[in-house]
Amino acid sequence: MTWKIKIKDIISEKISKIEGDYVTEFIELHTGTYKVIDNRFHVKISIVYTNDTIVVGGFVKGKIERPCDRCLEMGILELEGTIEAIYDLKNEPNFKDSEIENLKNVIYYKGEEIDLEERIIEALVVSAPDVFVCKKDCKGLCPYCGENLNLHPNHQCKAMEEALIDPRFEKLLHLKEKLNNN
Incomplete structure (x- = not known):
């Protein structure tokens, strides 16, 4: 399944939903590279177009094999990430007078298609814990x-x-x- 969507299709449909599997054998997170169980993550995404803005929301979930940080035995870690993005198709970013607190989570975008794979990976990386323990009483x-x-x-x-x-x-x-x- 391709995770690239055409902007003109989004504009004409106004609202669309995508559901499928993001297929990959390994995933690179901030703590290392891990094997993906069943080579897939399940993804559900809703896309809404309004006022030259595309709003993307959804979730991704799946399991990876990761060593326990206490005993080093391999365990299974369930990941559930939230996909959130706002693509502004009209404006250009203006960072000259803005402060860090005033920045919004907006992607200023020019192009013909959006690659949702970046948002899927971002959601997985953000949802991954820094420390993984195979069981509470390890x-x-x-x-x-x-x-x-x-x-x-x-x-x-x-x-x-x-x-x-x-x-x-x-x-x-x-x-x-x-x-x-x-």
Whole structure:
């Protein structure tokens, strides 16, 4: 499916809807490049033309395979992004006297067609979290040897035992060991 739409078609139809799958094997997000589950994201977009302005709104959703930031095991992350854009076909941007607070989310556009793929990718990138955890109670990795604590919750390693212990907390450590043995 092509995500390019002709401006003249939008102007003549006034209102249109597009629904389909954005097909891609991988997606590049701000945290890395990831495999897309089923090689697709489902997309629904509404397009409205009024007063030399095209308003685009909709959503995109799908799943990617991403390593957990705590345990590094592969997990599935569901992405749901909102597509929003306003294309101003008449005006030119004037940034000379405007302040950052006054800028609107408007794309000043000249051309014969609009590529909605850019808006789809933008929605996915914005919806992706900076940190992904495979499950709420993910225990992560042992900070001394790297053992996955989800697979071995009672893990004790030699490196952990040999780690330098702050002498101010040594008595508390002995108390903890004593309580664990009871």
